[in-house]
Structures are given as C-alpha cells and as structure tokens.
Amino acid sequence: xxxxxxxxxxGPPEGAASLGASEPRPTPGPATRPAAHRLLPxxxxxxxxxxxLLAVWExxxxxxxxxxxxxxxxxxxxxxxxxxxxxxxxxxxxxxTLTRMLLGYALxxxxxxxxxxxxxFWHGVYDRLEPLLEFLRPLPxxxxxxxxxxxxxIGDEMKVAIVLFGCFWPILLNTVDGVRGVHPTIVEVALMYxxxxxxxxxxxxxxxxxxxxxAGLRTGLAIALIVAIVSEMIGATQxxxxxxxLAQRGFRIADMYAGIVLLAIVGYLLNRGFLLIEAxxxxxxxxxxxxGGEG
Amino acid sequence: MSTRIQGLLVIVxxxxxxxxxxxxxxxxxxxxxxxxxxxxAWKEIVASGELIxxxxxxxxxWVQGFALATLLGVSLGLLMxxxxxxxxxxxxxxxxxxxxxxxAIIPIAIVTFGLEDPMKRFVTMYAATWPILINTLYGVxxxxxxxxxxxxxxxxxxxxxxxxxxxxxxxxxIATGLRLGAGIALILVVTAELVASRDGLGYFVAQSxLSYRIPDMYAGIFSIAVVGYLLNLAFVSAxxxxxxxxxxxxxxx
Numbered sequence: 001x002x003x004x005x006x007x008x009x010x011g012p013p014e015g016a017a018s019l020g021a022s023e024p025r026p027t028p029g030p031a032t033r034p035a036a037h038r039l040l041p042x043x044x045x046x047x048x049x050x051x052x053l054l055a056v057w058e059x060x061x062x063x064x065x066x067x068x069x070x071x072x073x074x075x076x077x078x079x080x081x082x083x084x085x086x087x088x089x090x091x092x093x094x095x096x097t098l099t100r101m102l103l104g105y106a107l108x109x110x111x112x113x114x115x116x117x118x119x120x121f122w123h124g125v126y127d128r129l130e131p132l133l134e135f136l137r138p139l140p141x142x143x144x145x146x147x148x149x150x151x152x153x154i155g156d157e158m159k160v161a162i163v164l165f166g167c168f169w170p171i172l173l174n175t176v177d178g179v180r181g182v183h184p185t186i187v188e189v190a191l192m193y194x195x196x197x198x199x200x201x202x203x204x205x206x207x208x209x210x211x212x213x214x215a216g217l218r219t220g221l222a223i224a225l226i227v228a229i230v231s232e233m234i235g236a237t238q239x240x241x242x243x244x245x246l247a248q249r250g251f252r253i254a255d256m257y258a259g260i261v262l263l264a265i266v267g268y269l270l271n272r273g274f275l276l277i278e279a280x281x282x283x284x285x286x287x288x289x290x291x292g293g294e295g
Numbered sequence: 296m297s298t299r300i301q302g303l304l305v306i307v308x309x310x311x312x313x314x315x316x317x318x319x320x321x322x323x324x325x326x327x328x329x330x331x332x333x334x335x336a337w338k339e340i341v342a343s344g345e346l347i348x349x350x351x352x353x354x355x356x357w358v359q360g361f362a363l364a365t366l367l368g369v370s371l372g373l374l375m376x377x378x379x380x381x382x383x384x385x386x387x388x389x390x391x392x393x394x395x396x397x398x399a400i401i402p403i404a405i406v407t408f409g410l411e412d413p414m415k416r417f418v419t420m421y422a423a424t425w426p427i428l429i430n431t432l433y434g435v436x437x438x439x440x441x442x443x444x445x446x447x448x449x450x451x452x453x454x455x456x457x458x459x460x461x462x463x464x465x466x467x468x469i470a471t472g473l474r475l476g477a478g479i480a481l482i483l484v485v486t487a488e489l490v491a492s493r494d495g496l497g498y499f500v501a502q503s504x505l506s507y508r509i510p511d512m513y514a515g516i517f518s519i520a521v522v523g524y525l526l527n528l529a530f531v532s533a534x535x536x537x538x539x540x541x542x543x544x545x546x547x548x
Contacts, residue, residue, distance in 0.1 A: 039433055041379060046387030053388070070406055124298070131302035132309070138523030140482040142489055143497065143516050146504035150326045226396040226482075233398070233490050234501075241398075245490075248402035256402050264395035271394040 072254040081258040089243070090262055097240040098266070100156055101228035104163025108224075109217060112168050116175025116216075117201055120209070126176055137173065141166035141223070142230050154235035159228060166227035167220030174216025178209030210285045214278050221274055225267055240266070328510045336510035337517065345499075346518060352495040353484055353522070356412055360419025361480045368424045368476065369469060372431025376465075377457060382432070393429070397422035397479070398486055405491055415487045415495075422483040423476035430472025434465025467541050474530040481523055496522070 040046075054074045060066045061073040084090045119126040145162055152158035182205050190204045206213075232241030240263055247255035310330050316322050317329035340346040375382040400421050401414075408414035438461050446460045462469075488497025496519050503512035 039429070039436065040386040040389060041383045042386065043383050045380070045383040046385070046390075049384045050387050050391065127298040128302045128305050131299065132306050135306075135520060135524050138478060138481075138527040139516075139520040140478075140485045140523065142482065142486045143500060143519040145489065146500050146512055147516060149504065150509070222394070222396070226398050229396050230398050230486055230490070233401075244399065244402050248406060251406075253406060256406070260395075260399045260403065263399045264391065267394040267396055268391065 069251075069253060072257065076254045077257045077261065080254045081261055084255065084258055085262075090259075093238055093240050093243045094262065094266070096156075096238050097228055097232065100159045100231075100239075101163055101224050104160040104228070105167055105221060105224040107160070108164045108166075108168040108220060109171055111164075112171035112216075112220075113175050113213060116172045116213075117179050117206060117209070119172075120176040120179025121201060121205060123180065126180075133169075133173070137169050141169075141227050145231060145234060149235070159231040159236075159239075162231050163224050163227050167224045170219040170223065171213070171216040174212050174219070175209065178212025178216075179205055181212065182208040207285065207288055210281065214281065218274055218278070221270060222267075225270065229263065325509065328513065332510045333513045333517065336508075337514035340511060340514060346514075349494060349496045349499045349515075350518065350522065353488065353497070356415045356419060356495065357480055357484050359412075360416045360484065361423055361477060363416070363420040364423035364427055364476055364480065365473060367420065368427025368472065369431050371424075372428045372469075372472075373435055373457060373462065373465075375428075376432050376435025377461070389428070393425050397425075397483060398490075401487055401490055404487075410491055410493065415484060415492065418487050419480045419483045423480040426475040426479060427469070427472040430468045430475070431465060434468025434472075435461055437468065438464040467538055470530075470534045470538060474527070474534065477526055477530055478523070481519075481526060485519060 057071065058074045061068055061071050081090075119129065141162060144165060145158075148158050148162055148165075152161055186204055186208060187200060190200045195204070228239075229241035229244075232239035233245045236242035240259060244256055244259040244263070247253070247259055313327075314329045314331060317324045317327060337346075371385075375385060397418075401418055404414040404417045404421075408417055442460055442464055443456065446456045451460065484495065485497035488495035489501050492498045496515055500512055500515035500519070503509070503515055
C-alpha cells in the first residue's frame with residue numbers, strides 16, 4: 001500500500017476539520033506535516049513477518065494446539081477462498097456490495113463538495129450551521145440505521161442512503177475547511193479580473209481547496225465500505241457483509257475467514273486505487289499552483 | 296446577535312419545522328414522530344432508569360476498549376518509531392490490516408468471545424488502536440532531531456529520552472490520534488451492540504425499532520448523538536488545555 005501518504009493523512013485532516021473552523025487554526029503538528037515522508041519502511045522483513053505469522057497459525061492449527069473449530073488452518077481458509085471465488089459465490093456477493101457502496105459514495109461526494117464549497121465561500125452560512133453540524137458530526141452513522149430501515153426497508157435504497165449519510169460529513173467538513181483555507185488574495189485577484197462568482201468557485205477556489213477535499217474523500221471512502229458492510233450485517237439477502245455474518249451464524253468458520261480476507265483485499269485495493277487517482281490529481285494541482293506563485 | 300446564537304436559532308427553527316410537519320402529517324408521524332413526543336419518550340426512559348443503564352454499559356465498554364487501544368497504540372507506535380527493525384517487521388502487517396473495514400472483526404470476535412463485554416471490548420480496542428498507532432508513529436518520526444541530539448548530549452538514557460523528550464514532543468500527534476480513536480471506538484461499540492448484543496445504547500435503539508417503540512428509538516439515537524458530542528467536546532478541550540504549552544512554543548518560532 002506504500003502507505004506513507006494515506007496512513008498519515010487519514011487521521012489529521014479530519015481532525016483539523018473537527019476542531020471547528022471558527023477557532024484560529026492550531027499551529028502545531030498535524031496541520032503542517034511534511035508531504036512526502038515514509039512512515040513505514042519497505043523491505044523484505046515486512047512480508048516475511050506476515051508469512052511467519054501465517055506459518056505459526058497453520059502449525060498451531062494442524063497440531064491442534066488451538067481450537068481448530070475457531071481457528072481453522074490457513075490452508076483450509078485459502079482453499080475455501082478459491083472455491084468460493086470460482087463457484088461464483090464471492091463475485092455475486094461482492095458486486096452488490098461494491099455497487100451500493102460506490103453509488104452512495106458518489107452521491108455523497110456530488111452533494112457534499114458543492115454544498116461545502118458554497119458553505120465555505122459564504123462564511124455566514126457556515127457559521128450559522130456550525131452548531132447543528134457540530135452536534136451531528138460525532139454521531140456514529142450506524143446509529144441512524146434503524147431509523148432508515150423504517151423509511152426505506154432493508155433493500156438497496158436503505159443501504160445506499162446509509163452510505164451516503166456516513167460519508168457525507170467528512171467530505172462536507174473537509175471541503176468547507178479547504179475552501180475557508182484558500183488564501184483571500186487569490187480570490188481578490190480573481191475579483192479584480194472581474195471573474196464571475198461561479199468562475200471563481202470553479203477555477204480558483206475549488207482547485208486551491210483540492211488537497212483538503214481529497215483528504216475528506218479518502219476518509220469518506222473508508223467509512224463508505226464500513227457502513228455498507230454493517231448495513232448488510234443487519235439485514236440483506238446478498239452482499240459481502242451478509243455472507244460473512246451468515247457464515248458466522250452457521251458456524252462455517254473457514255468461510256467466514258475467507259469472506260473477511262476478501263473484504264481486506266477489497267479495502268486494500270480501494271485504498272490503492274484512491275491513492276493512484278489522488279497522486280494524479282495532486283500532480284495536476286501542484287502544476288496549477290506553482291507557476292506564478294500563490295498570490 | 297452573535298453568530299453562535301443565530302446558529303442555535305437555526306436548530307430551534309429546524310425543530311419547530313419538524314414539529315409542525317409532524318402535526319400537519321406532512322411526514323408519517325409513525326415513522327418520524329414530532330420532537331415533542333421524542334422528548335417525552337426520552338424523559339420517560341431517563342426516569343425509569345433504563346437509559347442510564349444502557350449508557351453505563353456503552354460507556355463502560357468504550358472506556359475499557361479505548362484504554363486498551365491507547366496502551367497498545369501508543370506503546371507500539373513509540374516502539375516502532377524508535378526501533379526501525381520493529382517497524383520494518385510490522386510494516387506489511389499494518390498495511391494489510393489497517394484498510395480492512397474494522398467491523399469485519401466483529402464476527403471473529405463473536406465466535407471467539409461470545410456476545411458479552413469481552414467481544415465488544417476486543418472489537419473496540421482493535422478499531423481504535425489504528426489511528427492511535429499511526430499518529431503516534433508519525434509524531435515520533437517528526438520529532439526535531441535537534442531535540443534528540445540535545446538529550447543525547449545531556450546523556451539522557453534511552454528510556455528517559457523516549458519518555459521525557461520524544462513522547463512529549465510527539466504529544467500533539469498522539470492527541471489527534473486519541474481524538475480520532477475515541478470517535479471510532481464509539482462507532483464500534485454502537486455497531487457491536489446493534490449487530491449482536493443484549494445491552495447498551497445500540498441494542499436499545501435496535502430493540503426499540505423492532506418492537507415499534509419509535510419515539511424511544513429516536514430518543515436512543517439522540518442519546519448516542521449526545522454521548523458522541525460530549526466525548527468530542529471533552530477531547531478537544533483537553534487537547535487545547537494540555538497542549539497549550541506546545542502551541543505557545545510553536546507560535547514563538
């Protein structure tokens with residue numbers, strides 16, 4: 001995962017937003033971190049250690065030193081994984097999970113980025129909504145699930161809606177924060193050139209706020225997957241979360257682990273994919289921001 | 296009139312509109328009862344002691360899970376930051392496990408620990424450890440090398456250097472990790488209670504919905520929001536108070 005960027009930044013930017021934009025921005029640490037900084041070393045030791053862990057698990061399980069029912073051998077889990085993948089069980093459960101998750105995520109981004117931009121640009125709006133947002137933001141999205149089930153049942157609509165609700169907040173708050181952090185001089189220069197407000201927002205403010213928006217989108221993506229899985233755990237007929245819970249209740253433990261492995265792979269790949277897109281966008285961002293200086 | 300007061304007025308306005316909409320049957324009051332009846336339900340579950348009992352359960356698990364996560368995350372982050380071989384050995388494990396949605400650990404915890412507190416504690420600890428670990432590691436890595444060299448010049452022993460120099464210098468990052476971990480811990484406690492449990496706020500909300508006590512359900516959701524809000528508030532103000540020295544130092548530079 002080459003996780004330097006995303007491991008570091010998954011935390012702090014969200015934190016920056018939650019401190020409340022009305023306070024003076026704190027100077028220390030998290031806000032002013034160096035960009036490229038290898039947090040975790042790369043090398044052979046890491047993969048070797050994972051192999052070692054798996055080998056220990058396999059051995060303990062084969063020698064029946066741990067409860068085999070609860071900790072089936074790694075080889076069994078792997079075999080089940082391959083079977084479940086080739087007999088189409090995994091693909092047919094993965095597809096609905098990903099579809100609902102990405103739909104909810106896209107809707108959240110489509111709503112939160114424009115709304116956050118407007119709220120950040122016209123401070124007055126944001127300042128007046130802040131007490132409400134401060135109260136709603138720390139609410140775990142899963143707590144709203146039972147209420148959503150009332151309105152939407154346990155079908156796709158509910159699952160898309162809860163994903164939307166869950167990742168709306170980090171995207172919104174980071175966008176607001178990013179837009180508010182745009183240097184006023186840039187906006188004033190644009191005004192001097194008699195740009196229209198729409199053009200200022202689109203071609204000046206949004207690009208300048210991009211890093212922070214990306215941070216929100218990254219946090220949102222992690223939350224989207226979590227919430228999609230939980231929504232399937234409480235009621236579904238297909239989906240990866242449903243599969244895992246069903247396997248657990250039926251005490252098909254190797255299947256349960258195989259499902260969790262698949263989920264881990266999905267989480268990993270989503271993360272990687274996001275980082276690739278982000279790297280592209282940020283390269284563009286730097287190219288846009290550097291010539292002519294920042295104001 | 297300050298914007299803060301206007302902001303509170305916005306909340307009042309929304310509640311009033313909601314109340315009116317419910318009375319005018321613009322929304323189905325069976326699904327979305329007016330705030331007044333939610334407040335009544337809330338007063339009732341407070342008076343009967345039911346709410347306190349569930350809040351206590353939720354907070355007990357939260358405190359235990361979060362304390363374990365703090366212990367694990369800070370010590371592991373510190374050690375990984377100080378000893379490169381350890382970081383190298385654990386790097387892949389961390390990179391593989393961290394992006395996995397933490398709720399996936401719930402079924403494993405259920406088959407291993409059952410449905411009671413140990414399961415919830417484990418799940419909470421697991422999820423909250425990541426942000427604490429990563430931020431601690433990051434904090435340790437960003438300590439000014441000059442600080443470490445000075446400590447070396449004064450012949451601080453290695454443990455003393457770690458505890459008296461590196462840990463305080465990394466504390467703003469650790470504080471961020473703790474605040475994020477606290478929020479995630481609450482999400483996981485509530486999710487575990489919702490998915491599989493017999494007590495706690497998440498269970499109360501799910502149970503109220505299943506038995507169609509809808510005002511109770513909203514009162515439960517409201518209580519979770521209050522808990523989340525107060526926790527966040529506590530962490531932000533503790534952070535501001537505890538790290539005031541750091542901010543003053545940083546702004547002087």
